[in-house]
Amino acid sequence: MRVFLACSNCPPNEPAARMLIGLDIGTTNVKAVAVRDDNTVLTTAARSNHLLTPQPGRSEQDPESVFQNVLAVLGEVMAAIPSNHNREPLHGIVFSSAMHGLLAADRTGKPLTNIWLWSDLRADDMARQIRQNPEGPALYHRTGVPIHAMSPLIKIIWLKHQLPDVFRHTHKFLGIKEFVWQRLTGRCESDLSVASATGLLDIRKNRWDETALQLAGISADHLPDLVSPRHIGYAIPGLSPFLPATLPLIIGASDGALANSGSGAVLPGQFAVTIGTSAAIRTVVNNPVTDEQMRTFCYRIDESRLIAGGASNNGTNALEWLRTAVFQSPLDAGNFAAQASQAPPGSDGLLFFPYLLGERAPLYDAHASATFRGLHAAHGQAHFVRAVMEGVLFNLKYIAEALEERHPIRTLHAGGGFSHNNLWVQMLADIFQKNVILVDERIDVSVRGAVLWGRTVLNLPQYSDNQEGRVVEPDEKKARGYVEMYKRFRE
Secondary structure: OOEEOOOOOOOOOOOOOOEEEEEEEOOOEEEEEEEEOOOOEEEEEEEEOOOEOOOOOOOEEOHHHHHHHHHHHHHHHHHHOOOOOOOOOEEEEEEEEOOOOEEEEOOOOOEOOOEEOOOOOOOHHHHHHHHHOOHHHHHHHHHOOOOOOOOHHHHHHHHHHHOHHHHHHOOEEEOHHHHHHHHHHOOOEEEHHHHOOOOOEEOOOOEEOHHHHHHHOOOHHHOOEEEOOOOEEOOOOOOOOOOOOOOOEEEEEEHHHHHHHHOOOOOOOEEEEEEOOOEEEEEEEOOOOOOOOOOOEEEEOOOOOEEEEEEEOOOHHHHHHHHHHHOOOOOOHHHHHHHHHHOOOOHHHOEEEOOEOEEOOOOOEOOOOOEEEOOOOOOOHHHHHHHHHHHHHHHHHHHHHHHHOOOOOOEEEEEOHHHHOHHHHHHHHHHHOOEEEEOOOOOOHHHHHHHHHHHHHOOOOOOOOOOOOEEEOOOHHHHHHHHHHHHHHHO
16 A cells, blocks of 8 residues: 655646636535636536435445536536636646545446445444444544444445455445546545545544454555545546646545635634535644544544534435425425524424434434424424524534534634525524624535635635635524523433
8 A cells, every 4th residue: 555645746836827626526416616816716517416215224326427427517617718728727626525435346446336425324233333342432532433324434344244245346445536536547546634534544643544444354455545635646648638637636635624624714713614415513623633422523634634523414404304395395495494584583492303314413323313392383384494494503503512622613604505595694693602704605615625725735825815704793682592492402
């Protein structure tokens, strides 16, 4: 196994780049955005990833389909870039991706499985056994990854026991970024940031953890080579007409790590809150931080920094469930959510516990279930909508309490789909009783973070407005009213 932690192949100083493309390989979709030096967005493209649920509790995607989505969005964005490259030169593509996915590949790189997503719960029984083992907490403190079915480590152990033939023929275990990267560059490599979310990396030594490898029944040779998030690769010659072999591809980091940068939450006391399909709250730290109750994670950003936080399975998906499965509303998502303004803060006592898909932080219980409490005849649809939105935020506040034991919150920095909903952002400010900052509402914060990271790697000036943004202040009266509701939720 080769380990590269220095950016040995970064290019020498070059004329200032005029444009970078940020690419995010997410769970729901693949997005690409071309951003100029003056921080203007030239063009964007997105493709939806198809979710496969072959059995209850299983969440998969076809890796080849995701790879084709990557090619499609890059092709669309590249086609929109003016052909006069002296005026609009493209100096690179920077990668961001979701964490915790796993696929098995043979010696030729052909997938032996689909990509098993973070939401796949097939390994829950295995996770429970390891969590109760004395080695479980020790493993968590070394790797920063809570013992849960989301973890690629736990998925590998499950595969070893349940699909021994597949396990025996597996040459490499990969995440979705590693699969795409190998298809583009021909190299099997993983950046430290994404690798640190596998449960297989010692986050203090920045190398694969020997005990985790033994537990999984594999060697480091079954995993990608570790590289710096600054690492630059190049496309296989002739792979695609819009990917010249001389164009730098910057491997980047995880979507969570880059979301902190993209939302401006990079200093002590600044916490990024991202609510998309799922939800998370994170802060940047300089040293590994773990929790005695295993309520939080700690993943690498790069060689010197980490993010500490907690991720929930339940975000905007809870609101979408209410709209489509419960009320079967003809309203679109935006107008359906707008009904929340018709109910008072606290939803007249209606509480929602948002565990529709089990839960990661703070419970790490795949069998947790969602509940409405305090329901009475006066509650209408608007109350349910508001209660769901509040419940997602109450759960994030519960996660934040574990983080605040060491890192008090000064400001919140919002990102993800919810950040376009002014009422939901105001609720966040009111429930946390903190100012909420929205840095750049034009593009996804992980994509923005990828572009900012690319500028760092290529030694380009950062945007002058990187830390500026719209500030949403808490409403003191509403904030006081939420104190009692949160106490009820916590109890």
